[in-house]
Amino acid sequence: MNPIAFLTIYRYQMARTWRTLFQSVFSPVISTSLYFVVFGSAIGSRITEVDGIHYGAFIVPGLVMMSLLTQSVSNASFAIYFPRFTGTIYELLSAPLSYMEIVLSYTAAAVSKSILLATIILLTASIFVPLHIAHPVWMVLFMLLTATTFSLLGFIIGIWADNFEKLQLVPLLIVTPLTFLGGTFYSVQMLPPFWQTVSLFNPVVYLISGFRWSFYDIADVPLSISLLVTGAFLAICLAILAWIFKTGYRLKQ
Amino acid sequence: MTHNIISISGLSKTYPKGFEALRNIHLDIRQGELFALLGPNGAGKTTLINLICGIVRPTVGSVSVGGFDIITRYKQARAMIGLVPQELTTDAFETVWATVCYTRGLFGKRPDPAYLEKLLRDLSLWEKKDSQIVTLSGGMKRRVLIAKALSHQPHVLFLDEPTAGVDVALRRDMWQLVRDLRNAGVTIILTTHYIEEAEEMADRIGVIRKGELILVEDKVELMRKLGMKRLSLQLAEPMTAIPPSLAGYGLELSPDGNVLTYTYDSQSERGMIAALLDTLNRLGIAFHDLNTSQRSLEDIFVSLVHEDAAP
Ligand SMILES: Nc1ncnc2c1ncn2[C@@H]1O[C@H](COP(=O)(O)OP(=O)(O)O)[C@@H](O)[C@H]1O
Ligand SMILES: [Mg+2]
Numbered sequence: 001m002n003p004i005a006f007l008t009i010y011r012y013q014m015a016r017t018w019r020t021l022f023q024s025v026f027s028p029v030i031s032t033s034l035y036f037v038v039f040g041s042a043i044g045s046r047i048t049e050v051d052g053i054h055y056g057a058f059i060v061p062g063l064v065m066m067s068l069l070t071q072s073v074s075n076a077s078f079a080i081y082f083p084r085f086t087g088t089i090y091e092l093l094s095a096p097l098s099y100m101e102i103v104l105s106y107t108a109a110a111v112s113k114s115i116l117l118a119t120i121i122l123l124t125a126s127i128f129v130p131l132h133i134a135h136p137v138w139m140v141l142f143m144l145l146t147a148t149t150f151s152l153l154g155f156i157i158g159i160w161a162d163n164f165e166k167l168q169l170v171p172l173l174i175v176t177p178l179t180f181l182g183g184t185f186y187s188v189q190m191l192p193p194f195w196q197t198v199s200l201f202n203p204v205v206y207l208i209s210g211f212r213w214s215f216y217d218i219a220d221v222p223l224s225i226s227l228l229v230t231g232a233f234l235a236i237c238l239a240i241l242a243w244i245f246k247t248g249y250r251l252k253q
Numbered sequence: 254m255t256h257n258i259i260s261i262s263g264l265s266k267t268y269p270k271g272f273e274a275l276r277n278i279h280l281d282i283r284q285g286e287l288f289a290l291l292g293p294n295g296a297g298k299t300t301l302i303n304l305i306c307g308i309v310r311p312t313v314g315s316v317s318v319g320g321f322d323i324i325t326r327y328k329q330a331r332a333m334i335g336l337v338p339q340e341l342t343t344d345a346f347e348t349v350w351a352t353v354c355y356t357r358g359l360f361g362k363r364p365d366p367a368y369l370e371k372l373l374r375d376l377s378l379w380e381k382k383d384s385q386i387v388t389l390s391g392g393m394k395r396r397v398l399i400a401k402a403l404s405h406q407p408h409v410l411f412l413d414e415p416t417a418g419v420d421v422a423l424r425r426d427m428w429q430l431v432r433d434l435r436n437a438g439v440t441i442i443l444t445t446h447y448i449e450e451a452e453e454m455a456d457r458i459g460v461i462r463k464g465e466l467i468l469v470e471d472k473v474e475l476m477r478k479l480g481m482k483r484l485s486l487q488l489a490e491p492m493t494a495i496p497p498s499l500a501g502y503g504l505e506l507s508p509d510g511n512v513l514t515y516t517y518d519s520q521s522e523r524g525m526i527a528a529l530l531d532t533l534n535r536l537g538i539a540f541h542d543l544n545t546s547q548r549s550l551e552d553i554f555v556s557l558v559h560e561d562a563a564p
Contacts, residue, residue: 008358012351019346087342091401094306094336095359096328252310253269 005097006105013079013109017116024113025120028067032121035063036128039185050187051218056129061212062184063125064118065146069179069204071114072147073171076154079106081167084159084250093252099245103155110151115143132215139214145230146207150175152237159250178204183212188220203233257281258333258409258440259305264314266300266464274300276464278314282409282442287435289451290444291554292461298444299339301461302411306336318409332360335407339414339444341394345387349378349397352386353404360405369404375430376400392423399430410434412443416450428454448554452476460554477518483546484515484526489539496536502529513540 017024039059047055083089092102125131133139161167182204188196199205200221210226213219219226244251259282266275274297282288290298303309305316307327316323321330344352353369373379376396381389386397395415402410412431416424431454435441445451451458451472458475460468491510502525505514515529533540 002361004363005359005361008355012355012358015347015351086344087338087340088344090303090306090308090336090338090342091356091359093308094331094334095356096331096361097359098328248310252308 001101001104002097005095006101006108009102009105010109010112013106014112016079017109017113024117028071028117028121029124032063032067032124033128035059036125050190051216053216053218054129057131058187058212058216059185060122060125060129060131061215062182062208064121064143065182065204065208065211066179066184067121068114068118068143068146069150069175069207070171071117072110072150073154073157073175075113076106076110076151077158077161077167077171078154079110080155080158081161085164089251099241103152103241106155107148107151110154111144111147114147114151118143118147134217135214139211142207142211142214142230145227145234146211149230149234149237152234152241156237156240156244159244162250178202181205183208183220203229206230256284258284258319259442260317261301261305262315264301264304264316265312266297266304266309267312274464275304278466280459280466280469282440283457285435285438285440286456287431287441287443287454288457288459289455290442290459290461291446291448291451292444293446296461297464298461299413300464302336302413302442302444306334306411307331332405333408335402335405335410337395337398337402337410337412337415339417341391341398343386343394343397346385348383348385349373349389349400350382352397353400356401357404362405368406369400372400372403375433377426391418392420395419395423399427403434407439409440409442412441414444414446416445416447481516481518484517484529485544485546486513486515486533486540487511487542488513489541492538496538498536499529499532 036056039055041056043055049055050058083092122131157167157170161170181199182202183199188199188205188209191199206221206226206229209220210223210230213223213226243249259280261278261280264275264278265273267273278301290301292298300309304311305318305323307323307330311324318330319333321327321333323330347355350369350373353373354364357364357369370379373382376399378393378396378400381393386394389397399412399415415427419427431441431443443450443454455472457469457471459466459470488511492506492513493510495504495506495513502515505516506512507514515526517525
């Protein structure tokens with residue numbers, strides 16, 4: 001591991017973030033506020049409570065997770081797709097860097113950015129509803145684990161995509177639906193039995209459940225299963241990446 | 254004593270769709286030399302460079318740089334190399350300074366602002382150091398790519414068609430820089446399809462055609478061959494074979510038997526032509542015309558690359 005090279009890539013990626021900080025921060029703050037107005041106030045005035053928790057507060061972990069997932073995927077996929085698109089990838093490929101070092105530095109940057117945004121969303125949410133965090137260490141752990149896993153997924157998408165449409169297709173067709181169906185705005189237990197069973201195949205359910213547990217001590221599925229599923233997802237992403245680098249898929253001919 | 258900084262042996266490259274871009278290349282590059290790789294478009298020059306630099310994978314064969322195998326000890330091998338790619342591929346919104354620092358960092362080298370300042374000044378880029386790359390002209394971008402390649406003080410520099418589409422001023426600056434680097438001991442491998450460039454700059458010249466390295470020669474040796482003249486005799490009667498008494502002249506007979514060619518060094522000809530003509534006369538071989546010609550590197554190159562590919 002070369003610390004200088006790692007920091008170089010990390011800083012370069014983060015510099016891009018700072019340059020676009022205003023739009024990166026502004027739009028999630030606006031959209032979170034909108035969710036609170038629509039779901040928290042409009043719908044929340046009818047539902048009031050889920051599992052004994054104020055509805056506005058109940059949706060916070062889901063909203064944070066949702067932005068963590070989408071941001072991680074889009075940051076990482078764009079970060080690696082862009083040099084492939086412009087051709088500057090030659091520089092990474094001809095530098096004395098292992099693939100491991102490249103993935104680590106890109107992932108670290110994508111994770112930092114999405115955690116930064118998640119934190120901002122959490123702060124925005126605290127303006128609207130009283131927040132209570134029962135297990136802060138677990139909360140941070142879940143954020144890190146999720147951001148890492150989905151940044152790796154984004155990295156894979158960024159390597160697989162050979163045009164901008166594909167780059168946006170996966171987040172649009174897979175990640176967003178999975179998040180919406182993952183219990184962001186409801187408890188899985190509120191669904192009819194059939195859909196509860198279907199939900200068990202959605203990895204995002206486990207993430208949101210575990211994350212919500214770290215806030216309110218309530219969960220749709222046991223914590224251990226949440227961790228297990230997230231860990232398995234992480235392992236799958238790592239395995240795919242290992243294969244990509246072994247074969248040079250879409251990177252080296 | 255010279256030793257080889259790059260050793261290529263039995264190298265072939267077949268692209269995934271089955272196109273064989275390089276075939277069984279054997280080549281040694283000597284430490285400190287300026288090697289020019291000549292060849293028409295599509296000959297495989299870029300493929301060869303990209304292969305050595307780690308951008309393309311070899312199909313078979315091996316390459317070592319500074320004694321390090323490019324696959325098993327790629328870190329050490331790549332650390333020695335600077336690459337100026339053929340295409341003008343740069344980031345857009347970064348500043349010149351940031352992008353040059355970035356490349357140096359990728360190679361794991363500590364920041365050295367004094368060195369980078371000198372480098373940018375030498376390339377007339379210092380005034381532009383805070384400009385975004387997107388605002389620069391094509392020639393300036395080429396300079397940025399050169400600065401990036403040199404930012405980590407490589408031992409070997411690859412220049413892939415550095416003067417394609419470049420204006421006269423930059424070309425002159427570039428050659429000055431290349432000479433300075435060479436004097437500082439950097440090994441330089443450049444590709445070009447401008448023969449004059451190779452002629453002026455190179456220590457050795459390699460010619461690549463359809464993925465095969467068909468000639469590698471010292472430039473001086475090539476120039477000596479350039480000094481060779483050819484005397485062609487249009488025979489009155491076609492000849493089936495060169496008579497034994499003419500064996501000492503190294504004559505060539507055209508396939509149709511009508512033209513006899515004598516190749517000689519114009520500086521040290523010493524009466525051989527007179528002797529040849531005398532012998533022909535004695536043998537009663539008549540000719541109705543004669544002419545002399547001088548081969549240029551261009552001719553050699555053209556005849557090499559336009560011959561139909563060997564199987
Ligand atoms: N990525 C690729 N996939 C398939 N064929 C390629 C690829 N890159 C280059 N080629 C082919 O390999 C040959 C050599 O290309 P290249 O090395 O770029 O030649 P040169 O640099 O001498 O012009 C060309 O016929 C080109 O079409
Ligand atoms: Mg080329």
